[in-house]
Amino acid sequence: MNNIIGVIGAGEASEEDCNVAGLIGEEIARQKCTLLCGAMGGVMEAACRGAKSLNGTTIGILPGTSKTEGNPFIDYPIVTGMGHGRNIIVVGSSDAIIAIGGSYGTLTEIAFALRLKIPIIGMNTWDVSPDIKKAQTPEMAVNLAIKLANSNS
Amino acid sequence: MNNIIGVIGAGEASEEDCNVAGLIGEEIARQKCTLLCGAMGGVMEAACRGAKSLNGTTIGILPGTSKTEGNPFIDYPIVTGMGHGRNIIVVGSSDAIIAIGGSYGTLTEIAFALRLKIPIIGMNTWDVSPDIKKAQTPEMAVNLAIKLANSNS
Amino acid sequence: MNNIIGVIGAGEASEEDCNVAGLIGEEIARQKCTLLCGAMGGVMEAACRGAKSLNGTTIGILPGTSKTEGNPFIDYPIVTGMGHGRNIIVVGSSDAIIAIGGSYGTLTEIAFALRLKIPIIGMNTWDVSPDIKKAQTPEMAVNLAIKLANSNS
Amino acid sequence: MNNIIGVIGAGEASEEDCNVAGLIGEEIARQKCTLLCGAMGGVMEAACRGAKSLNGTTIGILPGTSKTEGNPFIDYPIVTGMGHGRNIIVVGSSDAIIAIGGSYGTLTEIAFALRLKIPIIGMNTWDVSPDIKKAQTPEMAVNLAIKLANSNS
Numbered sequence: 001m002n003n004i005i006g007v008i009g010a011g012e013a014s015e016e017d018c019n020v021a022g023l024i025g026e027e028i029a030r031q032k033c034t035l036l037c038g039a040m041g042g043v044m045e046a047a048c049r050g051a052k053s054l055n056g057t058t059i060g061i062l063p064g065t066s067k068t069e070g071n072p073f074i075d076y077p078i079v080t081g082m083g084h085g086r087n088i089i090v091v092g093s094s095d096a097i098i099a100i101g102g103s104y105g106t107l108t109e110i111a112f113a114l115r116l117k118i119p120i121i122g123m124n125t126w127d128v129s130p131d132i133k134k135a136q137t138p139e140m141a142v143n144l145a146i147k148l149a150n151s152n153s
Numbered sequence: 154m155n156n157i158i159g160v161i162g163a164g165e166a167s168e169e170d171c172n173v174a175g176l177i178g179e180e181i182a183r184q185k186c187t188l189l190c191g192a193m194g195g196v197m198e199a200a201c202r203g204a205k206s207l208n209g210t211t212i213g214i215l216p217g218t219s220k221t222e223g224n225p226f227i228d229y230p231i232v233t234g235m236g237h238g239r240n241i242i243v244v245g246s247s248d249a250i251i252a253i254g255g256s257y258g259t260l261t262e263i264a265f266a267l268r269l270k271i272p273i274i275g276m277n278t279w280d281v282s283p284d285i286k287k288a289q290t291p292e293m294a295v296n297l298a299i300k301l302a303n304s305n306s
Numbered sequence: 307m308n309n310i311i312g313v314i315g316a317g318e319a320s321e322e323d324c325n326v327a328g329l330i331g332e333e334i335a336r337q338k339c340t341l342l343c344g345a346m347g348g349v350m351e352a353a354c355r356g357a358k359s360l361n362g363t364t365i366g367i368l369p370g371t372s373k374t375e376g377n378p379f380i381d382y383p384i385v386t387g388m389g390h391g392r393n394i395i396v397v398g399s400s401d402a403i404i405a406i407g408g409s410y411g412t413l414t415e416i417a418f419a420l421r422l423k424i425p426i427i428g429m430n431t432w433d434v435s436p437d438i439k440k441a442q443t444p445e446m447a448v449n450l451a452i453k454l455a456n457s458n459s
Numbered sequence: 460m461n462n463i464i465g466v467i468g469a470g471e472a473s474e475e476d477c478n479v480a481g482l483i484g485e486e487i488a489r490q491k492c493t494l495l496c497g498a499m500g501g502v503m504e505a506a507c508r509g510a511k512s513l514n515g516t517t518i519g520i521l522p523g524t525s526k527t528e529g530n531p532f533i534d535y536p537i538v539t540g541m542g543h544g545r546n547i548i549v550v551g552s553s554d555a556i557i558a559i560g561g562s563y564g565t566l567t568e569i570a571f572a573l574r575l576k577i578p579i580i581g582m583n584t585w586d587v588s589p590d591i592k593k594a595q596t597p598e599m600a601v602n603l604a605i606k607l608a609n610s611n612s
Contacts, residue, residue, distance in 0.1 A: 004229070035228065050360060059229060065245060065269075065389060076157070076187065078231055079245035081389040084574060085547045088567075090220060092232035104574035107587065108192060111566035115543060116218075128587060130564065218542060236524060236540040237421060238394045241414075253380035261394075262432065268390060268410035281413065281434060310535070342536065365535060371575075373552060382463070382493065382518060385551035398524060398538035422489055422524075 003149045006094030008109045009043025017101035022050035022140035029056025039070035048073030097127040097151035119148030155193045156302045159247030162196025170254035175203035176291035182209025192223040201226030248302035252278040270302030312400025314415045315349025323407035328356035329444035335362025351387045353377030363433040401455035405431040425454030465553025468502025468561045468570045476560035482597035488515025507587035543608035554608035558584040559570045578607030601608030
């Protein structure tokens, strides 16, 4: 299988962050990777919408107990019932992660990625470690994620 | 999307249970549903192998922290790091469940399915409730799972 | 420290099961053990009330995200936010378990106890294994729980 | 009951951080609060040792599946089997948190505290938000934790 790329960011996000997320979702689909995220709105929904617009595949790790709470662009909803506790599953299931903007919830995921040594690329997000790689464009972010995922496995 | 059918059973299972699981995996693929399971060996591996032999799609909810621990027929490995605690995610993410044989781990999943009112079909498994529906053949089990999933949603 | 005895049973329980749970809670306190449970009503609340009436110590493993949802007889509320997923923590944290009555949620806990080889005593509950020991009275149930906990460790 | 004060920090920590943790554990015991932590070594063990030296009460939220893996100063071991996923339980179960030093694992807990609006005091730790309150001494940290816990509830 191709890589699973996690996209993390806020459920309520700026228009700019959502635009970036949409382009990243498109690029993930174009590269035949699978997009995985926390299944909710904002950055997560924008990325899923982007991926589905190019017929990509999306997995959503839901916080609640109902499949219907996820955004409508999820192919495979995984129901955890763990609330924010599902964040570690989002991270651990990704071969590499792209963080876009984000608040404290996103910071938990960035810190889990750093702790678990999952490659992470940041765009306009928390700057807490040199291990968060930078990317200039959505295309470069996805290319770097794939490269790091493959060298990490 | 088509339904996600969960298949549960022991990681170390009898040849007979594995044969049934393989046929159920094939039928899930033939019906264009997605197979979801606990990602390990025995019944889980047999069902995934069956599904992949007909080009089906498989999701594995892994107990540990590494993707490599799952059986080799998993398309989408979800890494929980929760051990047996992942059983509730297997159940909650399924639109309907087919239980084949199984010991105490399978019983936790059957009980979660009954508690969460997820339709469940049993073949040669725990008989703890009339809400566990019976099926005579693998084909009938999958057809019943699809029917119950659709009437439950 | 003395043993942690888990008490499991339904959140909505019969008067008889609650009476038994109350006597078991009292006996756990009398024996200077700690009572651990799922923190909600019914059997759990009755057992905690019994333990506190004799100045015992109680731990509650809460399903939700707020300490206030637990019954008022919990000394140490542990907040999981995992819903029924917390059941495996109730079981794994107990040196021995006493099951009283109970429906499907209790069955998940009984099955986890059997899977994890945690000693379990049943009173008027699911009869799914000879490894569920029987006790005639609350006092005998607690004495047996302590004995099995000590021989298991 | 008195407050539950969470103490977070690395499992392998500097002597200075461990010394601070020990003094904080002592002060938590002196103030008749309960100390809760992730149950492992380093800062966690030092804090528990400090609390027990003054006859305080300690709760440990264990990552693994065995009670024996925790440090020897835990009164009430809670067995999660969730690995780092247990961090959200450490945070959610605390009325206020004191962070001492720490690496990425501690950062996940700080971020969860900020996300869940649990009061947090930092000593020589991640500086990612003005909502992490500063304290000059262990005594001041515990006093501030108690004050914030009471005004938060």
